[in-house]
Amino acid sequence: MSTSNGMKRVVIEPVTRVEGHGKVTILLDDQGQVHQARLHIVEFRGFERFIQGRPFWEMPVAVQRLCGICPVSHHLCAAKAVDRIVGGENLTPTAMKMRRLMHYGQMFQSHALHFFHLASPDLLFGFGSDVAQRNVLGVAAAHPELAKQGILMRKYGQEVIRLTAGKKVHGTGAIPGGINKNLSIEERDFLLEDLDQMVAWAEGALKIAKDYTVENLDAVAGFGSFDSNHMSLVRADGAMDLYDGVLRAVDKDGNVIFDGVDQQDYLDVISEEVRPWSYMKFPFIKSIGPENGWYRVGPLSRINACDFIDTPLAETARQDFMSLTDGKPNNITMAYHWARMIEVVHSIEKIKELLHDEDLQGENLVVKGKGRREAVAILEAPRGTLFHHYKVGEDDLVEQANLIVSTTSNNEPMNRAVEGVAREYLSGQEITEGLLNHVEVAIRAYDPCLSCATHAMGRMPLVIDLVDADGNLLDRKGKDTGDAC
Amino acid sequence: MSQFTITIDGREVEAKAGQTILEAAEEAGIYIPRLCHKPGLEPFGGCRVCTVTANGRPCSACTQPAAPGMIVMNETEQVKDFRKTLVEMMFVEGNHFCMFCEKSGNCELQAMGYRMGIDVPRFPFLFPKRNVDASHPDILVDHNRCILCARCIRTSRDVDGKQVFDFVGRGANKRVAVRSGTRLADSDADVSDAAVEACPVGALLKKRVGYATPIGERLYDKAPIGSEIENGEES
Structure with missing residues (x-):
């Protein structure tokens, strides 16, 4: 020591x-x-090494085991990659919408867990408050209604995952080129029952996060804050898209560093640095270099990088959020909480949109085409941009894998x-x-x-x-x- | 003599000449656990999971012929613990990672573990180094999951008439090998062979099928292994 x-x-x-x-x-x-x-x-986990020599179709189910909180992100990211291995990247509408539903359910539950269970004690009681109260049980005692909402919002997201992936944690729904089940009418109606309540609670959580940030702006604006680059996937038209899209990076002022980068070309713009004191690598934007090319990912960066959100409540909240910094990227670290709750609202709006889409009851679940031996997939996980990159041999076994998880960025x-x-x-x-x-x-x-x-x-x-x-x-x-x- | 009575756990059961204890029990709706036994194949007696006592002596129910007046004990604590021990040893001597195995939910070893209430094996895991043979374009052999039940060997020989597989090595080094060479691609194995369907675990698989059956619709998601016999359903 x-x-x-x-x-x-x-x-x-x-x-x-x-x-x-x-x-x-x-x-x-x-x-x-x-x-x-x-x-x-x-902790050292070594997944990239021990999935070598395993069949590629195992990846979505095997690799998700590296996380118990956001396994759906790894499940779907690996599935997107193996879609390309089997030439099935142009999913059927049913498969695409089932996967998106799974993903928004994941985003909803993970963000709810973090905000209500992990972060709220600091926000509600103060950073230096009595440690005996500064925990989830303290929140339950002082704000029972809020604690209940947090638990039930997480439960709702988990139910969405169960009905799309087969299990609440570590399911098998996404398979190469598609999905292994659709959503029955009974399952859809089950999710519709509590939907409006979830929308209302999501808006309530957004208000708490926003009010906290605005009311304590003097204290939080400088707290662990610094100017940085931001990176995320965006839809081709610039909309927020958590499941698919192109890579975009902006600097602290919102100037575009790169945009429209195809997922397969991520190595053209991103590289990783190794430092001897950490098991985690340090990714950076190649064109800027390791010294200043580091960037942030996650809710704050997604809000900063996108041009708009394609659901009304979340878009209103985004505009509200961006007005705090006159439309420039928000670099306040504690604003992550506010941005995260905008995504909670966006996710439940997307879930609502999907549950009213009859494609979810479609029967055409899997497509396959001309395969390939190398594939990259990128997806926006709750904590940020997630990269999966696989090379597969002629015998169908994985030869090489590279995973850049959001926390690494x-x-x-x-x-x-x-x-x-x-x-x-x-x-x-x-x-x-x-x-x-x-x-x-x-x-x-x-x-x-x-x-x-x-x-x-x-x-x-x-x-x-x-x-x-x-x-x-x-x-x-x-x-x-x-x-x- | 063509038909006689035996007792299984005190219950009188009709048996026919030439029937094994396991077959007679099955006709009476009594399930005796088993892994290497498969209808249509000659009795093998390899896994010993079907161990019962017949007139006080332990034997494998899949190979022991029923005899008039035979007293069979199937559900005693001693017999159940003996079987459970065997299944636990199978789990620790291979690399059975159910959490991402595509056979999960359809695996007889896993289902047996659930039926016997195995939460965690009482023996240390051996983590053997075993290989995966993915040389065949349509069939995967994952020796990590093999329990040496010889179903593939017997099915290939007796049903497919091919003799693709055989045992090599002795004791702890015993393993299933491809007779005609070192890789499955060197054999005349075909994805339509009955042997490919015979594996009770995830050691012999059709490639690229994976997790096509959703959770909830897999063989053992709805009822435990053996319940089809206990409920008098066609297996």
Whole structure:
């Protein structure tokens, strides 16, 4: 724990109320000033290696296992890639709409989970508030109606996934060239029952997120914020599109860096840098280079990059959002929450649109054509742009795979947010849990999926050690694993 | 002598001369678990999952002929634990990753695990290094999932008349191999062979079928393995 140059190191491990395990290290000099702060991803998963030698049609079901929160994103992204392997990328209307329904259900449940269960304690009670209350149980006690809405919104999204993928988590719906089921009338009617309630609650959540940002603008505008590039998929006409489209990147002022990039050509515009202290790579925009070519992805970037949203409630909310920054990209880190709730509204509007589409009851589920041996697919996952790239041998086995997950793209931004907040709030201070939570608040804004499938929310230990240059423990702030945090 | 009575778990059951215990039980609507046994093939007695006691002695019900007055115990705690142990050992000696196996829901080993209430095997996983033979244009062989039931060997030999497969090696090194060479592509195996359909697990598969059957409509999604016999349905 000691450092060779006499610095003190504070470690937050694990970071709480995020998906998966990560840690933050903060180096303090003799005066207690923050010298460096980093977010480390401490889990190594190796999916790209161990799917080598497996048949390509397994990919949508196998690769989704790298996440328990957004497996649908990996399921659909891999399915889009293997569509191309079997020459079935021009899906039937039923298959395309079933997949989109699955995807919007995923977006709805994942965003609801993050906003209500993970982020809301910070927003409702304050970043440095009593840790005994600053958790989902505290929200349930103080705001029972809100907590109930969060749970039922997530449940609704999970039901959409179950009826399109076969299971709420890790289903099998999307298969090469299509889908393995349609939506029966009974299943459609089941989803229609609670639909209007979900729209109303989504609008309510949007209002909470917006009001929080606007009312606390002085405090949140600079919190872990910085100018950055933004990247996302957009539809060919510039509309937000979470399932398909072309790549677009804009700079901090909204100037286009690239646009209309075909998904197959992503390596022309994106590259990845390896740094020795993290298992996560650092992607960057090639034309700018590794130093300044980093970018953000996710809800904030999608709102910033698109020209409009093709559903009315979400489009009104987008215009409202963009007016805060006079139509220029919004670079406020905490505005991720507001942007995320605009997408919740957009997703439920899309679900409504699809449930009234008779194509979902169609019988034509799969198409196949002239196949190919290499394919790329890109999709907008809840946390941002997701890339799957496969090369398949003549024997149908995967030879090579490259996965760039959204949290990887947000690696540099999260590190910048961590360092910014640490410098502002921790320098020269006695380190307290409340102050350290400020660092975690900045990370949570990105809703990172640090690894996958960690469902231990509220039971995670938090230990911070303060160690001198000789490795002596000077101070330890901790909570046992029984504490909610 | 052509027809006589045996008892299974105290219940009198009619049996015919030449019938095995398993066949007599099945006619009476009594399910004895099994994995290597397949109607239409000669009894094999390889997996031992159909172990019962006959007159107090353990034996495989799929090979032991029924005899007049035979007292068979099928559902005792001792017999059930013996079978469960065998199935657990099958799970740990191979690489059975049900979570992404395309046979999931249609797999007899998985269904047996559910029927026997196996939450987690009590033995350490061996994680053997086994290969995948994808050389054939239409058939995939994934040795990770093979339980050495010999159904493919017997079906190819006795039904298809081809002898595509055979066992090689001994003990822990025993495995199914292609007789005519090292790869399935070197054999005369065809995707229409009955052997391809004979595998109880996901070791021998038609390529590119994958997960075409949705969850909820797979063979064991609605009823446990064996229930078709217990309910008197055609298997």
